[in-house]
Amino acid sequence: MKPITVNVDEYLALNRYQVDEQNAHIELAADPSPTEFAKLIRVCPAGLYRLDSAGQRSFDYAGCLECGTCRVACGSTIIAKWTNPAPSMGVEYRYG
Amino acid sequence: MADFDAIIVGSGCAGPMAAFELASRGKSVLVIERGNYCGAKNMSGGRLYTHPLREVFPNFASDAPLERRITHERISLMAPDANFTIDYTDQHMADPNHESHAVLRGRLDQWLATQAQDAGAEYINGIAVESLIKQGGRVAGVRAGEDEISAEVVLLCDGANSLLASQAVGTDPPSPAAMAVGIKEVIQLDPSVIQDRFHCGPGEGAAWLFVGDPTHGTTGGGFLYTNQDTLSVGLVATISDLMAAEVPIYQMLEDFKHHPALAPVLAGGTVVEHSGHMVAEGGYSAMPPLAADGVMLAGESALMVINAGYTVRGMDFALAAGTQAGRCATAALDAGDTSLAGLAGYRQALEDSFVLRDLKTLRRFPHFMENTPRMFNAYPQMVRDAMRAVFLLDGEPVKPLRKSLPPLAKKVGYLNLLRDALGGIRAL
Ligand SMILES: Cc1cc2nc3c(=O)[nH]c(=O)nc-3n(C[C@H](O)[C@H](O)[C@H](O)COP(=O)(O)OP(=O)(O)OC[C@H]3O[C@@H](n4cnc5c(N)ncnc54)[C@H](O)[C@@H]3O)c2cc1C
Ligand code: SF4
Numbered sequence: 001m002k003p004i005t006v007n008v009d010e011y012l013a014l015n016r017y018q019v020d021e022q023n024a025h026i027e028l029a030a031d032p033s034p035t036e037f038a039k040l041i042r043v044c045p046a047g048l049y050r051l052d053s054a055g056q057r058s059f060d061y062a063g064c065l066e067c068g069t070c071r072v073a074c075g076s077t078i079i080a081k082w083t084n085p086a087p088s089m090g091v092e093y094r095y096g
Numbered sequence: 097m098a099d100f101d102a103i104i105v106g107s108g109c110a111g112p113m114a115a116f117e118l119a120s121r122g123k124s125v126l127v128i129e130r131g132n133y134c135g136a137k138n139m140s141g142g143r144l145y146t147h148p149l150r151e152v153f154p155n156f157a158s159d160a161p162l163e164r165r166i167t168h169e170r171i172s173l174m175a176p177d178a179n180f181t182i183d184y185t186d187q188h189m190a191d192p193n194h195e196s197h198a199v200l201r202g203r204l205d206q207w208l209a210t211q212a213q214d215a216g217a218e219y220i221n222g223i224a225v226e227s228l229i230k231q232g233g234r235v236a237g238v239r240a241g242e243d244e245i246s247a248e249v250v251l252l253c254d255g256a257n258s259l260l261a262s263q264a265v266g267t268d269p270p271s272p273a274a275m276a277v278g279i280k281e282v283i284q285l286d287p288s289v290i291q292d293r294f295h296c297g298p299g300e301g302a303a304w305l306f307v308g309d310p311t312h313g314t315t316g317g318g319f320l321y322t323n324q325d326t327l328s329v330g331l332v333a334t335i336s337d338l339m340a341a342e343v344p345i346y347q348m349l350e351d352f353k354h355h356p357a358l359a360p361v362l363a364g365g366t367v368v369e370h371s372g373h374m375v376a377e378g379g380y381s382a383m384p385p386l387a388a389d390g391v392m393l394a395g396e397s398a399l400m401v402i403n404a405g406y407t408v409r410g411m412d413f414a415l416a417a418g419t420q421a422g423r424c425a426t427a428a429l430d431a432g433d434t435s436l437a438g439l440a441g442y443r444q445a446l447e448d449s450f451v452l453r454d455l456k457t458l459r460r461f462p463h464f465m466e467n468t469p470r471m472f473n474a475y476p477q478m479v480r481d482a483m484r485a486v487f488l489l490d491g492e493p494v495k496p497l498r499k500s501l502p503p504l505a506k507k508v509g510y511l512n513l514l515r516d517a518l519g520g521i522r523a524l
Binding site for chain 2: 001002004005006008011012014015018038039041042043044045046047065066067068069071072073075083084087088090091092093094095096
């Protein structure tokens with residue numbers, strides 16, 4: 001993959017969210033396959049699936065845009081759970 | 097007795113139209129929408145062809161939150177270092193039957209929901225329906241949080257990421273090849289700057305689609321729509337293809353914004369929102385059944401979208417399908433039969449309308465796109481090279497075009513060109 005130059009977190013910070021600190025509405029399988037994870041890195045529009053320079057994989061549901069793309073891409077492989085966030089939680093588009 | 101005549105899941109485009117029809121005819125209607133307000137979870141490009149709105153709300157133009165009427169259609173073939181654009185403008189675009197407007201869903205969807213509420217539909221916001229209640233194979237209501245609510249008929253208007261459609265009609269969830277992911281940023285600019293940059297008057301604007309470099313050559317395209325004081329700039333990319341792309345989609349969007357042909361158009365603008373949403377791509381052949389006992393699907397829960405490269409349409413289908421679903425559900429309730437047989441008129445109504453007609457006409461297009469990677473990774477470059485042969489002079493004697501153009505076609509392959517041209521014609 002080519003190097004990533006954009007800081008997507010700065011853009012996510014412009015959005016309005018009601019973050020549910022208690023429940024993760026998306027969960028990955030334990031020890032997810034690196035090939036499947038590589039797909040998620042590319043398809044998630046919020047850039048929440050990451051591989052750091054040390055090769056460490058991470059996922060944070062807090063910036064989720066609730067598009068469902070990771071579910072369609074890897075719902076039968078490494079996405080163990082995908083639900084809508086709990087009542088009144090999640091992203092709130094002002095423009096949309 | 098059921099708690100409601102009808103429960104509608106989702107209030108985007110299809111949901112409020114269905115609710116309006118049912119409530120206007122005196123049915124008890126509950127709409128459950130997971131956004132804290134309608135539109136809170138929704139994003140589209142987007143350009144709305146307004147004729148399905150006009151049919152139901154003849155005066156919509158006076159109070160619906162429309163951004164700018166589209167007076168310029170632009171299509172670009174974008175190479176990494178060049179861009180070739182067609183710009184079409186026409187007095188007929190102002191004709192009420194043809195007109196289209198840029199919209200922002202955070203605003204439009206609230207207006208649509210208000211029309212349904214004013215007609216008597218009840219709304220619950222901020223709660224998602226988790227599952228359907230089934231009795232003897234028939235959908236009989238919904239579960240949301242701790243509650244079970246029953247209805248004679250349930251209308252699934254829950255959009256592209258429907259978690260309920262497969263429960264309702266028993267189909268598999270859509271495949272990564274049948275769905276695309278959309279990413280978009282809303283960029284604030286002064287209205288007069290927008291008018292100057294897009295050569296249009298107040299209240300007017302452009303719909304602009306790009307193919308090629310925006311998605312780094314993978315299947316999909318870029319878009320730009322003009323709003324009142326913002327631009328909607330984004331990409332749509334087929335998920336199956338994007339999975340193996342050279343950069344993630346959010347990097348593609350950043351690169352697109354910095355393309356030398358687009359950067360000056362966005363210069364001085366401030367990003368105010370970053371959004372993501374799926375859009376169906378499979379066309380007519382990917383659509384699930386539209387009804388089963390006690391349940392109907394309208395809009396993108398049934399994958400009613402055409403993504404034809406030069407235009408994306410889903411909102412107009414959803415509005416019209418919602419209206420038809422509402423009318424047909426009303427008739428079925430009056431007849432006391434909301435079984436699959438009682439709801440059969442719905443499919444027929446859509447077959448008779450532009451919804452299924454247009455989806456059928458363009459049914460080959462998704463297959464054509466999927467099998468024509470050159471559209472995204474070769475033709476924009478070929479057109480660039482042809483334009484270079486025509487326009488770039490340096491004092492060297494010019495070669496006649498009959499000599500300089502054929503090698504460009506040869507690079508792509510004459511057979512490929514012919515095959516793609518014929519394929520494109522057949523698909524359209
Ligand atoms: C990037 C992009 C660009 C697009 N551009 C265009 C365009 O230019 N023109 C065009 O016509 N179309 C465009 N579309 C397609 C268009 O946005 C959709 O086809 C259209 O919004 C579908 O309407 P709908 O009512 O079926 O679904 P939606 O508008 O998505 O509404 C579904 C509603 O259901 C709610 N919901 C979902 N699940 C639940 C649940 N379990 N419980 C309660 N509520 C729920 C959602 O919150 C939402 O409000 C675009 C789409 C994308 C992603
Ligand atoms: S739902 Fe969309 S935004 Fe959320 S993690 Fe999955 S791909 Fe990313």
